[in-house]
Amino acid sequence: MRFSKGLLELIKELTSQAGQLPLDDVELTGRVAQAYAGRLRSLLDLVGQEANEAELRGAASDLLALFAGNHDKELLQRRIDLGRKLGAAEVSLEQLVTAYGFFFGRCCDELVPVIQFLERELQRVKYGGTSLLLDLDLLLLGYQGEVARQMRMFSEVDVLTGLLSRRKFEEELQQALEFSRRTKREFSLYWLDIDNFKLINDVYGYIVGDIVLKVVADFLQESFPNAFAIARIGGNEFGVILLDAGPAEALAKAQVLCQGISELKIRPLGEEGIFITSSIGVASYPHHGQAQADLMLAAEVAQVTAKRKGRNRVQLIDALDESTNPTVVHERILLLREALRSKESIVPFYQPIVDLETGKPLGYEVLARVRRGEKFLSAGLFVEAAEQSGLMKDIGSIVIEQAMREKKSSWAKDKIFFINFSMRELENRETPRFMADLFNRYDIRPEEVVAEITEREAVLDMNAVQAFAKELTDLGVRLAVDDFGSGFSSFIYLRYFDCYFAKIEGSLVREITRSGRSRMIVENMAKLLQKLSIEVVAEFVENRETAEILRRAGIRYGQGYYLGMPVRCPGNRD
Structure with a gap:
């Protein structure tokens, strides 16, 4: 308990004048105590609270x-605690001061016969004291009003950047919706995320991180001086509302904004500059949603998609693309949650990876399927929803464990199981321990399992991925780079990881019968991989001609519908 210097001086002054009041009169103090308790009881009755007589x-x-x-610390603390209890009971300061005003008048009345005040003098004292309490009441009302104003301001404005808060932004978005409905106009919403912001905080500290946020906020205000609303809607996320801007115009302006952010010169530490990029999602009314929640979700989904595609880019939500349509994604998330409650609804399918020379399967890629009635939904129909909702890890765990149980089947004997791991699973330090436990529990030889590094999401923590790869290879598991050639990162993986297989991106393989350029790219990628002693697997082998071109190019293994469809149980047909 700490008091201000002024209050301590007041307490000291009152202590020096103790004994001024005639409190040795038992009857007098009894009446005063009764009057005080009565006032407190009335206050509690006003707010519907039951009084505790003790x-x-x-x-x-x-x-x-x-x-x-008596001004000892224990008594002073009890008075403070009483104030807290009255506040918790929702007794207002105005009610409390008013009660004290009436109580003061009662005290004066009780003291008249004891102190022998003249009636006229007593009235003056009562008037002066009550006026003082009235003034205190008025000042407290003003104080409360200012506190409420500041609280309201803090709830509407982000203190760090000076932009609108998320709550106020959502209110503004609702106003934009109502205005646009009445006037039959369109508008667009941006959801902007600063890429790798956690890394900035980790490397430079939170003060520098705050400077970056302020620079971006200022740049947004400079870029859109006539924006309907600009807000900080998350830790490193910003929202912008542009009236009378349709999808095409909003997309063009967002691309200029994205480029401008990448060119910002931020030098909080002198000459050493910090360079940032952003991922921006764009959604427009009425094209991508006609309710506040739908538009916010659409813009956020677009932003997440931009980040997954490599960051430093703009993504316009595609209402016709089911993988990014918020309503469809939401429905699929609900379907996945329902399936997870019954583990029998999530099962592994197996697609053969075939030796192009012999036609025999080297092994199988393990693919997740969701059972719905008599049908099975393929991964393409739910993987995006699973990753957006954070359910991919749970689905993967169920499928992998069931696949390890089925590895003991006769058709799987001596065959390699290729298992996909998303970036989030690779960054999770529990995944290698989970795999080691399955190997022990089901007596599986780790060398018969290949972990495919799948880059559907950007790498957030390369050190964690390297640690994952090392722990798995120490167990005996072999590594494969999936979708090799789809992005620059797949070449980085060759440098950092000791890969045994590389699966060439299917979109390149699919074109080799029609495009000489694609054929040359695939053939030279295969030569590069073979020089690195990496076995090559070609994906999307969909016809005999493709298989023959790959075989003549020295590519040993293939995977695709021509070589074998994904099935629940390959049986003994192999």
Whole structure:
């Protein structure tokens, strides 16, 4: 308990004058205590709270002790606690001061026969004291009003950047919706995320991170001086509302904004500059949603998609693309949650990876399927929803464990199981321990399992991925780079990881019968991989001609519908 210097001086002054009031009169103090307890009881009745008589008597006793000059810490703390209880009971300061005004008048009336005041002098004292309490009440009302104003301001404005808060932004978005409905106009919403912001905080500290946020906020205000609303809607996320801007115009402006952010020169540490990029999602009314929640979700989904595609880019939500349509994604998330409650609804399918020379399967890629009635939904129909909802890890765990159980089947004997791991699973330190436990539990040889590094999401923590790869290879598991050639990162993986297989991106393989350029790219990628002693698997082998071109190019293994469809149980047909 700490008091201001002024209050301590007041307490000291009152202590020096203790004994001024005639509190040795038992009848007088009894009436005063009764009057005080009655006022407190009335206050609690006003707010519908039941009074505790023992507590009221204790409060009155403490007040008399305070009048008597007892200012010890325990008593002062009890008075503070009483104030907190009254506040918790929602007794307003105005009600409390008013009650004290009436109580002061009652005290003066009780003291007249004891102190022998003249009636006229008593009225003056009562008038002066009550006026003082009235003034205190008015000041407290002003104080409360200012506190409320500041609280309201803080709820509407982000203190760090000076932009609108998320709550106020959502209110503004609702106003934009209502205005656009009435006037039959369109508008667009941006959801902007600063890429790798956590890394900035980790490397440079939170003060520098705050500087970056302020620079971006200022740049947004400079870029869109006539924006309907600009807000900080998350830790490193910003929202912008542009009236009378349709999808095409909003997309063009967002691309200029994205480029401008990448060119910002931020030098909080002198000459050493910090360079940032952003991922921006764009959604427009009425094209991508006609309710506040739908538009916010659409813009966020677009932003997440931009980030997954490599960051430093703009993504316009595609209402016709089911993988990014918010309504469809939401429905699929609900379907996945329902399937997870019954683990029998999530099962592995197996697609053969075939030796192009012999036609025999080297092994199988393990693919997740969701059972719906008599049908099975393929991964393409739910993987995006699973990753957006954070359910991919749970689905993967169920499928992998069931695949390890089925590895003991006769058709799987001596065959390699290729298992996909998303970036989030690779960054999770529990995944290698989970795999080691399955190997022990089902007596699986780790060398018969290949972990495919799948880059559907950007790498957030390369050190964690390297640690994952090392732990798995230490167990005996072999590594494969999936979708090799789809992005620059797949070449980085060759440098950092000891890969045994590389699966060439299917879109390149599919074109080799029609495009000489694609054929040349695939053939030279295969030569590069073979020089690195990496076995090559070609994906999307969909016809005999493709298989023959790959075989003549020295590519040993293939995977695709021509070589074998994904099935629940390959049986003994192999």
